[in-house]
Amino acid sequence: MATYENLLVAKDGAVATVTVNREKALNALNAATLRELRACFGELQADDAVRAVIVTGAGPKAFVAGADIRELKENTPLSAKHIARVGQELFSFIERLGKPVVAAINGFCLGGGLELASACTFRVAAKNAQLGLPEVKLGVIPGYGGTQRLPRLVGIGRAMELILTGESIGADEACRIGLVNHVFEPAELMAKTREIVDKILARGPVAVRFALEVGYRGMDMPLDEGLNAESNLFGLLCTTEDMREGMAAFLEKRPAQFKGK
Numbered sequence: 001m002a003t004y005e006n007l008l009v010a011k012d013g014a015v016a017t018v019t020v021n022r023e024k025a026l027n028a029l030n031a032a033t034l035r036e037l038r039a040c041f042g043e044l045q046a047d048d049a050v051r052a053v054i055v056t057g058a059g060p061k062a063f064v065a066g067a068d069i070r071e072l073k074e075n076t077p078l079s080a081k082h083i084a085r086v087g088q089e090l091f092s093f094i095e096r097l098g099k100p101v102v103a104a105i106n107g108f109c110l111g112g113g114l115e116l117a118s119a120c121t122f123r124v125a126a127k128n129a130q131l132g133l134p135e136v137k138l139g140v141i142p143g144y145g146g147t148q149r150l151p152r153l154v155g156i157g158r159a160m161e162l163i164l165t166g167e168s169i170g171a172d173e174a175c176r177i178g179l180v181n182h183v184f185e186p187a188e189l190m191a192k193t194r195e196i197v198d199k200i201l202a203r204g205p206v207a208v209r210f211a212l213e214v215g216y217r218g219m220d221m222p223l224d225e226g227l228n229a230e231s232n233l234f235g236l237l238c239t240t241e242d243m244r245e246g247m248a249a250f251l252e253k254r255p256a257q258f259k260g261k
């Protein structure tokens with residue numbers, strides 16, 4: 001892996017943890033960090049040994065407190081559109097990485113931070129997390145996908161209340177509305193996140209990959225096309241060694257030994 005100025009990347013077995021590391025600015029996403037995230041996720045996608053990614057923020061206070069407002073305020077309409085597209089493309093790349101990406105939200109998760117988390121496969125949070133899209137307080141709107149992904153995650157009414165008031169919500173409320181899946185004690189966040197990721201890693205790797213692919217592609221399809229895509233991949237999975245192993249293991253009452261083939 002390359003080394004990055006604004007990211008820490010650690011690999012442990014098949015899991016890579018990417019930590020946004022600008023603690024003094026509450027891990028705000030400046031242009032350099034966006035570029036590094038794109039390069040880093042490109043590397044992680046290409047690395048077959050990496051089968052899942054956890055994203056978090058450095059320090060005890062923030063996941064990511066948004067786009068870097070110091071840079072944002074210098075934008076012209078054209079440069080703002082360009083940087084919004086750069087961020088959107090990055091987050092779409094993360095969303096369609098082909099590997100599960102879990103956001104471990106360890107504090108403030110605001111603006112671009114919540115947009116990053118929303119592009120992850122799912123989110124878990126520490127009890128002290130605060131989540132919101134405060135852009136309207138700055139006279140702008142979410143620009144890294146927040147107006148599109150948040151309604152898909154929590155429904156248009158709840159999303160619009162968050163976007164239009166700019167107010168943030170705590171971890172328990174985020175869990176209640178389905179924005180995060182679990183809330184953990186801050187000290188346990190990373191270990192508990194890893195436990196969930198390890199469950200995924202124990203499952204059939206090709207099945208996990210296909211489920212991710214068809215689940216996301218189906219979001220952009222009419223139901224009938226999505227169902228057809230699902231049945232095609234189901235059929236394809238019936239050609240794999242993993243399918244034979246998974247079903248044999250069940251019938252023989254033993255854990256499956258998947259090979260990803």
Ligand code: CO8
Nearest residue numbers: 024025026028065066067068069080084110111112143144
């Ligand atoms: N950008 C830059 N610096 C930041 C940011 C940020 N988003 N958030 C915090 N910081 C900095 C502060 O300026 C401060 O720096 P310094 O010590 O040099 O003054 C340091 O981090 C610590 O922050 P605070 O002293 O403010 O810490 P508090 O605990 O008092 O408050 C808050 C924490 C509530 C999180 C507060 O920092 C805050 O409100 N931050 C801004 C949150 C926000 O508005 N985020 C949305 C930004 S806009 C956005 O994300 C748009 C995305 C789409 C972009 C599209 C491209 C065109």
